[in-house]
Amino acid sequence: MEKCIGENRWKWYQFKVNEGDRNKPMFEQDHSGCNHWLERVLQKKTNSLRIKILDSGVKVVTGSLIYKQNFEEAKDYQIFHFYVTEDQLITVDLHFPNFKHIHPEQLYKQMNKTENAVEGFFILLGELMNEMLVEIDRFEEALKTLIWSIRRKNGTNILEKIYMRRHELLIWKSLLIPINELKMGIEEVDLQEVSRDEMFTLLVKRIERMTALLNEYEHELDSIINLEEVISSHRGNEIMKTLTVITIIFTPIMAFGALWGMNFKHMPELEWRYGYFLSIILIIIATLLLYGFLRFKGWTGDLLTGKQKDSYFN
Structure with a gap:
């Protein structure tokens, strides 16, 4: 356990709990039911937020916050627990090397310059948001x-x-949502008249900036997905059109080939001296006439026209 005292005005207790210590009381003398809270909260593996007012009138905000998440593995994340009142801040499993x-x-x-634990907690949350804002720049580059x-x-x-980037964006949003909920919870209980606190205002601005960035990135990804859907649909149509045109153009060859491939006994063409050359000429003329008809009707589109090198539809 580490203890940080904000110029004797308030106290910050930091705990790094080992697995063997999770069932032991943290304080020899219970502080406003902190031991009871610690016994329950250490079992938490997800985001949570609880707001209450004790019989003594003390306002308390407690909960758990996932502040880091591996984009590849769902169970690979970092979570810390907090207990905030006006005169004390307790954090559990908050590892700064992360x-x-x-x-x-x-x-x-x-935090030593702040007047109370609430302001110190706002600074801590503000630094968490700043960490996220710096890290989101890498997402923007990608x-x-x-x-x-x-x-x-x-x-x-x-x-x-x-869709990998879309998944990362969803994870970023899942990290921001509980922080935003925590901000609203603090406003709800009105710890230290937070609406007029400079540290709280800074935190709110960073949350709003992060929200705006994520919304803009979401719009960009939606536009990219729509573009890809249009391109894929166009490519599919072009492939079907190409196959159809090729099938139609080669129809005379297949038709005449099927006709002269028959084995009937009486076939007058078999006796023609120049039948082979006539059949080739007939196939070529029929194919060209059919191709000319398709071009005249405009049914070949741009299949036979070369596309630009950097075209989206290559």
């Missing part, structure tokens, strides 16, 4: 690369990458 852009020393200095990949080489594997 963060790439949060420096504990600077965080402690900031999305931009994907957008230009569609232009340069739009193959089947592109669709797989699109």
